[in-house]
Amino acid sequence: SQQGEEDPQALSIQEGENATMNCSYKTSINNLQWYRQNSGRGLVHLILIRSNEREKHSGRLRVTLDTSKKSSSLLITASRAADTASYFCATDPPQGGSEKLVFGKGTKLTVNP
Amino acid sequence: DGGITQSPKYLFRKEGQNVTLSCEQNLNHDAMYWYRQDPGQGLRLIYYSQIVNDFQKGDIAEGYSVSREKKESFPLTVTSAQKNPTAFYLCASSARDRSSYEQYFGPGTRLTVT
Numbered sequence: 223s224q225q226g227e228e229d230p231q232a233l234s235i236q237e238g239e240n241a242t243m244n245c246s247y248k249t250s251i252n253n254l255q256w257y258r259q260n261s262g263r264g265l266v267h268l269i270l271i272r273s274n275e276r277e278k279h280s281g282r283l284r285v286t287l288d289t290s291k292k293s294s295s296l297l298i299t300a301s302r303a304a305d306t307a308s309y310f311c312a313t314d315p316p317q318g319g320s321e322k323l324v325f326g327k328g329t330k331l332t333v334n335p
Numbered sequence: 336d337g338g339i340t341q342s343p344k345y346l347f348r349k350e351g352q353n354v355t356l357s358c359e360q361n362l363n364h365d366a367m368y369w370y371r372q373d374p375g376q377g378l379r380l381i382y383y384s385q386i387v388n389d390f391q392k393g394d395i396a397e398g399y400s401v402s403r404e405k406k407e408s409f410p411l412t413v414t415s416a417q418k419n420p421t422a423f424y425l426c427a428s429s430a431r432d433r434s435s436y437e438q439y440f441g442p443g444t445r446l447t448v449t
Contacts (some may be wrong), residue, residue, distance in 0.1 A: 226377075253436055264339075264425055264440030265378075310377060314436060322393075323438060325370075325377040 226254075226311040226326030234332040241298040243329040245311030246291075253314045254287055255323065256296050258307045265310065268296075303335045338362065339441035341426050346446045348420075356411045356444045358426035365431040367409035368438065371395060372423045381424075384409055385431060413446065420448045 229244045245254070253272050257265040271278045271287045271294065278285045284297040298305055308330045312323040339360045348354045360367065366385050370378040380393030384403040398417025403409050409428075413420045423445050427438040 255436065262423075262443070262445070264341075264442045265427075265438075266440070267437040270436060312438075322380065322383065323436075325379075327375070327377040 226313050226324060228309070228311060228326045228329040230329060231327070232330045232332070234334065235301060237301060237303055237333055237335050239301055239333075241301050241305070241331055241333070243296045243309050243331070245294045245296070245326055247294075247311075247313045247326075248292065250289075251313045254285075254294050255312045255314070256283075256285060256294075257310045257312060257325075259310065259328070260307045268309075298331075301331075301333045303333050305331060306333045307331060339426060339428055339439055341424075341441035341444050343444060344442065346444055348446070348448050350448055351415045352448075353415060354413050354420075354446065354448075356413065356424055356426075356446070358409045358411065358441060359407055360409075360426075360428045360439070360441075361407060362428055362430075362439060363406070364428035364439070365406070366429045367403070368427045368429075369393075369399070369401065369409070369411045370425045370427065372425060372443075378425060381411065413448075420446060422446060 226245050226247050255270045256268045259265045269280050271285050282299045287294045308328040310325050310328045312325045342357045368383040369381040379395050381399050382401040384390035400412045425443045426441040429438045
């Protein structure tokens with residue numbers, strides 16, 4: 223079953239603009255992770271935020287987590303054409319343990335040069 | 336160069352044939368996973384293994400089988416019982432010591448069954 227639901231399903235922006243993607247989930251979590259997937263490739267881990275954290279930064283990435291709303295957002299600032307990819311959130315339900323991440327369907331981001 | 340390798344990148348099979356997808360890692364990770372990804376969809380867990388000689392079914396294990404005889408290797412067999420085997424298959428691994436929850440993914444194998 224898929225717990226995370228990303229929104230929007232697709233996003234198209236111009237280079238230099240910021241991109242914001244949202245993830246909502248249904249049950250309580252230990253951690254929430256964001257992954258990136260280039261077309262036809264494997265996923266690459268971007269950032270993890272723990273349930274007791276509210277915001278985390280990594281380079282041009284900013285992730286927020288609101289456990290009361292069961293939602294997270296990923297902000298990519300000053301986007302580049304190379305950021306074009308699909309972005310997935312993955313949750314770590316307490317009953318499943320970190321061995322069983324549950325992935326959403328992803329947001330497909332297109333950054334136009 | 337540490338990482339996960341999957342081979343082959345593309346695989347074509349006739350309906351009714353079993354096929355085995357390879358996954359090897361040199362990250363010294365205890366846990367390994369197989370996911371299936373269909374177009375425009377997220378990842379669905381097929382099987383996972385937390386330790387050698389042990390594995391558990393994921394959400395969509397029917398029609399698939401795995402083995403974990405070595406720490407480095409976690410091959411997936413897609414059997415003829417799998418009703419709709421054409422998909423993109425991803426293998427991943429992770430450490431179990433809770434120092435990191437991150438999963439490391441291979442490049443994937445695209446299986447086409449006709």
